[in-house]
Amino acid sequence: MSPMRVARTYRGARAAAGPLVYLNGAQRAALGEWVTITAPGQAPLRGQIIDAGEQLSVVQVLEDTLGLAPAGVEIALTGELANAVVGKELLGRALSGAGDPRDGLPPPIGEALRPLWGAPLNPTRRLPPSDFIETGISAIDGMNTLVRGQKLPVFSGPGLPALELAATIVENARAPRGEPFAVVFCGIGITERETRTFLDRFAASGALERSVLYLNQAQDPTIERLLAPRQALACAEHLAFVHGLHVLVVLADITHYCEALREVAAAREEVPGRRGYPGYMYTDLASLFERAGVVKDKPGSVTQLPILTMPDDDITHPIPDLTGYITEGQVVLSRELHRRGIFPPIDVLPSLSRLMNAGIGKDRTVPEHRKWADQLYAIYARGREARMMVAIVGEAGLSPADRRALELTESFERELVHQGPKRRTIQETLEAGWRLIDRVPREDLLKLSDELLATRQAQRDEAQHKGA
Amino acid sequence: MSSAPSSAKLTRVVGALAEASGMRAATLNELVRIGDAGLLAEVLRITGDRATLQVFEETMGVSLEEPVVREGSPLAVELGPGLLGSVIDGIGRPLGDLATLTGDFLLPGANAPTIDRARRFTFVPVVARGAQVQQGDVLGTVLERGGFEHRVLVPPGRQGIIAGVFGGERGIEDVVARLADGTTLGLSQRWSVRRPRPSAARLDASRPFLTGQRIFDFLFPIAEGGTVAVPGGFGTGKTVIEQSLAKYAEADVVVYIGCGERGNEMAEVLHEFARLKDPRHGRAVLDRTVLVVNTSNMPVAARESSVYLGLTIAEYFRDQGYRAAVMADSLSRWAEALREIGSRLQEMPGEEGYPTYLASRAAKLHERAGRVTCLGAPKREGSVTLISAVSPPGGDFSEPVTQSCLRVAGALWALDPELAHQRQFPAVDWHTSYSLYSDDMGRAFDATVDPDWSKARGAVLDLLQRDAELREVASVVGPEALEDKDRLLLQAAAIVREVVLGQSAFDPNDAYSPPAKTYRLARASLDLFEAGKVALGRGATFAELELAPVRRALATLRDAPAGDVEVKAAEVKARIASLWRGARSEAGGTS
């Protein structure tokens, strides 16, 4: 970035509208420059230049602009870009989306300032992620494996337990090899109740002192939502790449983030894209989600678990759609499974972990993991198709193989996907899957070789032998 | 004209756009350096003394009144030995060198030449003093890593009599020949990325571009020099297809453009391609690859340029007489970059906010693919084949980018989320996909692989068509209500889907399928179907047919290592022969 400049002050803005304040051409204004706007007798508002122009510069204001009279304000251009205070000292702290204390303690001093708008990681410096993270959740570990350095969002719907799932993962995914880890949680526009849901679970697991919380709640300023995840990511990058921690970042809820983005775009009278969201939303979201990964010759990692609510459960809505195009897969929650009391209600068919193959197999989980998952997918997909057919032709119209698949589909959901609050090791997950496969006649097991099935049979015999 | 002390100054900075005053002498598409950090930008518009610029680097922190310096030339790329195996950004800077300059994170203002100045190449001349040379003539060669013969060419527009030629160890900027008129010819040349490189003549698309993927080679083959659009929602397998083709397709050079996609994918490509061997030459795949990278978080203007940069590099190898292939993942991100810049320019938006010139730009870009007779001597042919991923919002193909590409591409490989959810990979929808090259390519395969290739292809397409119709019926009346011959057909189609169309990119033995294997699997599946029909005709019931063991044997054949293929194929044959016990006892009875 360019060298920092000196501060300048001006009196009087040209106009104000919603979250934007328009300045008469500010001298040497820099794009992204941090600005404070003070109205007589009021607390200063903070903002950032999003359009620097000789005649007119536009400031996006973080706090509420209610009651602002543009002509009378004093504007200070700080000469600095937006930065986040970062450091190990932040572990155990709760901060606002702008980085101010929310826990009654003094503001953190930190070890360093890191630019909020983080520079992109040089792709040649990335190490391809390949370290298996055991989340304790079968539908993830077995079927959609998470690896360190991945960004794997949860696609949820209104009222579905996405935060509970995130809390479970965070609790369970504790340092696989005892390596140092940390959690950065960023609440974006979520309600008090949602915040509590997450934090209570989290506090009970005793992991609070290893975490940093950035909280922008529903009642907090909207524009701060654009900053909050960047605070969180700057902090996570510092903990990971300076201190060598494995950092899991939970961002909830990306839908609120996108709404804030839309609000600014509308205030600027930009040509709206799909459903009113700005055309650059892909690029903007990528500037968040791409801040995950593993760096060559550095011990730490940043793994992201963003959560988003699909408006109307619609996966083609621009928010899940653009997210899915950027992230390395998605975990999709199903209203139907939730209704049937299955927890976590993960629909494995539309779910995907693109990095799964790098994280499983010999020396990671077990050599046959891929085949195991392929076979279960095949059985489940067939059963789901049969389930749709039943609605039309009735069970009697199904072929025997379809009927078998239908039955297994029920078992798959009840026995493998459903696990309640219990944690499962990867071995337990694989065994649960094998127990389903054991019930399938050989002719339906097209993905498994004779050798593999023989090995499985030998294991069962041995287990029975021991049990007897 | 460059670097004269300038009074040009920035008057506006917003996103990837900047405006400057004092730019009266600028020309359209001229490069400029802006700000104290000297960020690279390109002139898009000139009005009086004002110019609008698109900035190829991050503009955060750039201030008004910072200087602007004109470079005097448009965005160009350095072409020469050393490109293969390299990783460059959308404006041609090698990312490895940038890491040396700015560390793990990319910071604006860093600068490094495309090809390493310290590298030495052994230049072996093929022309001698006194020879008359024309544009495109091969001056000499450099042997690159992995045994690739890099042909050093007389640049377009140059000709004359060789006054001196300088073989031996040369650096990338060194002169390798001098013409009688004093012009010097270097080991490398520069070419403006937005201008197609010239060739002597365009040729018909008549030779198959072998992809090594059964569903493409068999059902929707494309030609060398052809273009194909690969649209699909997220997670449908576009990137896996691009990567599989980059690894295994029959091309001499692959330019892989990671356009607005993931950083981890690029890391994976680098990691894997360095270790993987090209199945035909035994050299590392990376040694035939040039990676152009602009990940989704890198500056958006360089996303727009990355596609042109990649195409220019491919054309340069085409001009040497090679088969180059361009993997563009994804053209939607290129189009979105156009949209983002267009909307900042306050241009009148067209459909979905894309600029009205989207379709014409897309057409021009596709026209840079093709098979050509190269300029110059010796006489040679080269090609650029373009495989573009398209990422339609919501997976809806009616959107402008998909439609603009389809209007000009020679083939469509349509990806379907339903198939992807069922883990049927490659998730190509065989009902909507097509290839305008398929008849010509069919004839070529008939001649080179098996005279029955086209016929078998027709039979498979027919089977899939009838399968779709029957499944429709079955979904209403239930599969149990179908006749035996129809149930056989459904099974045969399921087998075709699994062993012919299905191909795991992660199976070491099946990730690449040579045409002979493709044909063998298709043939065997059809043989099974025929044998089943014969058995039913002779009184067997569907339930008596032992299809499962054949299906497993076929899957085993599909996944067998090369050495085991004959044994496994014999097993498939045997299983087909004993499909029906009745036939066996019948045979036993008559003997």
Ligand SMILES: Nc1ncnc2c1ncn2[C@@H]1O[C@H](COP(=O)(O)OP(=O)(O)O)[C@@H](O)[C@H]1O
């Ligand atoms: N040919 C294939 N074989 C096996 N798996 C595949 C294949 N193609 C795609 N997949 C699976 O689908 C996932 C998504 O594919 P990808 O190419 O990344 O999708 P897209 O680029 O369309 O978003 C991959 O991570 C992989 O798990």
Ligand SMILES: [Mg+2]
């Ligand atoms: Mg992709």
